[in-house]
Amino acid sequence: MSHSLLGAAVIVAQVLLLLAMSFSIIRMARGPRAQDRVLALDALYVNAMLLLTIGIRTGSLLYVEAGLIIALLGFAGTVALSKFLMRGQVIE
Amino acid sequence: MIRRWLPYPILSALLLLIWLLLNQSVAPGTILLGALLGIALAKVFGLLRPPKAHVHNYRLLGLLFLRVVYDIVRSNIAVARIILRRDSRMQSGFAAIPLTLTDHYGLAVLACIITSTPGTIWVSYDSGANILLIHVLDLVDEADWIDTIKQRYERPLLEIFQ
């Protein structure tokens, strides 16, 4: 009983996170300004990372490692893009 | 001698801890490599010549941390409610807050607190006039927000860092 509940909860959570990712993608496509798109990209990274953290479904810890790498790339990417928005170049 | 090799013992210990967590083992080889990395990276950090931080009151720092956790939970609920309700009357806007805190580490902690809490974000800081500009999602009363930030966060930070 409690295990089918867990299975259902994990699937619902995955669907919710996929919806969250698609909202971010819609915002990224719509803009209207560059900063909105960067913000949406950052949110997309975070949602993808959360989706991977539910490696609970497969029971593999490897996904957590992938999540860590996504979080790292998201941080570096957003910082570089913000810097670009402010100055027009990434490395001064 | 110890000062020379371990200029930042807490930073080195934290780096070692992260290394152990990443490797998920406490084998002697892992600990040795982690300790070497911790010491080397802390020395590299020293090359940046960071200004010294003076924490006067560790107990208050702990209390402030608990308060921030509580505020984050509360404002998570508040912001979720705002989003779900689609309240069009909701007013958001900027608030300028005159600060008394000048310590760099104190300001950094204040920035992290304000930005991590959903509903408020640090926008910019005028170091000459010591005025902080924040953006608030649900700005009912600007004076009220100024008072909250000053009483809840700035006062303990003043005691901790200055």
Add this chain to the structure above:
Amino acid sequence: MNHLDDLPPWAAILVAVLVLLGALLAFVGSLGLLRLKNFYKRVHAPTLGTTLGTFFMLAASITCFSVLHGRPIFYEILIGVFLTLTTPITLMLLVRAALYRDREEGSADVPQAMPHE
């Protein structure tokens, strides 16, 4: 999903609740990204996912794997620490960039530059 059957019922229910809460918060955060009207309002929304949303998800993961492996596994904490350290930095930089761009365009919705920023 046979490995999940190894979880005792209390752990299964706890993990289910935590996973749902975390996903729900991240969902509401992204919904806010879509619904709120301007950039400065939208910037508040994703913090839901990066604070409590991440906390619940990591708590679920830690509970699940610790019970499954029979020893405490705190590996996921690293994600939490990393995210708490980096989110304020990215958001602050992004808001500053947006403010700079709005001021360059002479927008009336943002406060004017202070002398010593």
